[in-house]
Amino acid sequence: MIRRTVAIVVVVITALLLQSTIFADLRLLGVRPELLFLVTIVLALLEGPNEGAIVGFASGLAQDFLLNEPKGITALTLTLLGYGVGMARQFIVSPSPLLPTAIVFVGTAAGIAFQEVVSFLLGTFNHPVTYAVKVALLSAAYNAVLTPIVYPLLRRLSEGARPRKVARF
Amino acid sequence: MAVGRPRPRSTRLLVVGLVSASLAIITLDYRQGADGPLAAVGAQAQAFMAPLQRAVTTVTEPIGDFFSGLANLPSLQDENERLKRELADSQTQAARNAELQSDYQAMLDLLELKGTLDPTGVPAVVIGSGVSNFDWSITIDAGANDGVDVDMPVVTGTTDAPRLVGIVVAANPSSSEVQLLIDRDYRVGGELSVSGETGIVIGQGDDDLRMDLISPGTEIDIETEPVQVFTTSYEVGEATGLYPPNILIGSVSRVFEGTNEIQTAVSVRPAVDFSALEFVLVLRRGSEAGGSEG
Numbered sequence: 001m002i003r004r005t006v007a008i009v010v011v012v013i014t015a016l017l018l019q020s021t022i023f024a025d026l027r028l029l030g031v032r033p034e035l036l037f038l039v040t041i042v043l044a045l046l047e048g049p050n051e052g053a054i055v056g057f058a059s060g061l062a063q064d065f066l067l068n069e070p071k072g073i074t075a076l077t078l079t080l081l082g083y084g085v086g087m088a089r090q091f092i093v094s095p096s097p098l099l100p101t102a103i104v105f106v107g108t109a110a111g112i113a114f115q116e117v118v119s120f121l122l123g124t125f126n127h128p129v130t131y132a133v134k135v136a137l138l139s140a141a142y143n144a145v146l147t148p149i150v151y152p153l154l155r156r157l158s159e160g161a162r163p164r165k166v167a168r169f
Numbered sequence: 170m171a172v173g174r175p176r177p178r179s180t181r182l183l184v185v186g187l188v189s190a191s192l193a194i195i196t197l198d199y200r201q202g203a204d205g206p207l208a209a210v211g212a213q214a215q216a217f218m219a220p221l222q223r224a225v226t227t228v229t230e231p232i233g234d235f236f237s238g239l240a241n242l243p244s245l246q247d248e249n250e251r252l253k254r255e256l257a258d259s260q261t262q263a264a265r266n267a268e269l270q271s272d273y274q275a276m277l278d279l280l281e282l283k284g285t286l287d288p289t290g291v292p293a294v295v296i297g298s299g300v301s302n303f304d305w306s307i308t309i310d311a312g313a314n315d316g317v318d319v320d321m322p323v324v325t326g327t328t329d330a331p332r333l334v335g336i337v338v339a340a341n342p343s344s345s346e347v348q349l350l351i352d353r354d355y356r357v358g359g360e361l362s363v364s365g366e367t368g369i370v371i372g373q374g375d376d377d378l379r380m381d382l383i384s385p386g387t388e389i390d391i392e393t394e395p396v397q398v399f400t401t402s403y404e405v406g407e408a409t410g411l412y413p414p415n416i417l418i419g420s421v422s423r424v425f426e427g428t429n430e431i432q433t434a435v436s437v438r439p440a441v442d443f444s445a446l447e448f449v450l451v452l453r454r455g456s457e458a459g460g461s462e463g
Binding site (some may be wrong): 076085 | 179180184189190192193194195196197198207210211215216221222225226227291296297298299300301302303304307308319335338339346348353354374375395444458
């Protein structure tokens, strides 16, 4: 359990660091990826709704605390996103290797749209609709492109941090 | 994919708990703003991340320089592999040297600027940027321990042309958050170089800035000569603004003809290339002067 928690904390901090340093320069048409959305979706796919919600809440809160904006919106968004993706995964039966990429694209776009709507309702969203749509779609595309790299890494990490079963005779 | 067998009831309870916690955090932060306990936790988180960002930036910068050096290699089809490698090494080294020379010059300019503009100013290195696509900010490696405080203006450039970068919005012990001029929540008073008319310059994200509230009927002709926008020191009562006057904000790139009957508006291209920003100077006078915005 502790090993697993440490692994997730390391993943979240690494994602935050990469997003605020390297990916600040590596933008796709002016938009950077949303790595914490990507991490939440992939872990929800791998581990289910329970862990998806917990990772989403923790990573969202971590991002919120680094923003000079109202805190809690990203935590709310990623909690629901992690839970939703984890639940949806149980009902999607497809052997396609492209499935995680497609889910990451849809999940990221939907998550960002939800976050923008909540910010708008709180009166803190002052961006044009065209920019909001552009960010949602391009971030989703960027995350989808990164999925074939991130998904195997997180799967390996997730399996490595899982408690080993002991067979007793 | 290994999906564990769900226990719907406990999962639903967990999600309800986490959503409630998120809503409580939103409410608490909304009510208490920058003075609440959550803001203090945010400051701690930023202080924790700053050394890590500094380390990552230090490590990844030479790698970026290496790739940019390789990208600039000329075609060497007739050379053998050894010479190619040697040339690649030399080019990479030269690119690195040019980068170091450029950094050195930027720091010299900054020191000169500090001497003339604000001898007590705090030079700083950019170590990171904001984590959101909706937030235009940077993290610098100088904080409260260096004398940096909230609402201090941040500039870059030379003594001939100091250029406005933004304003400090959070000061942690060893790092600070700077809201960039292009952030959509940013506002600063500006003055046109030719007519002397004033207005409010507002950040527009990746697009050019917008300067509003210029007197209607003001003649702005950017075809005959460039029109630049500088900070202006407003005086409200006996207090002065946060920004020293005559810091370059940018150049007028477009005039919105006949905006309306009560104002004229223009687009302003920022003088700072925010994608290549490495060194900045935090001015301490703004805070000492106190007073009004812009």
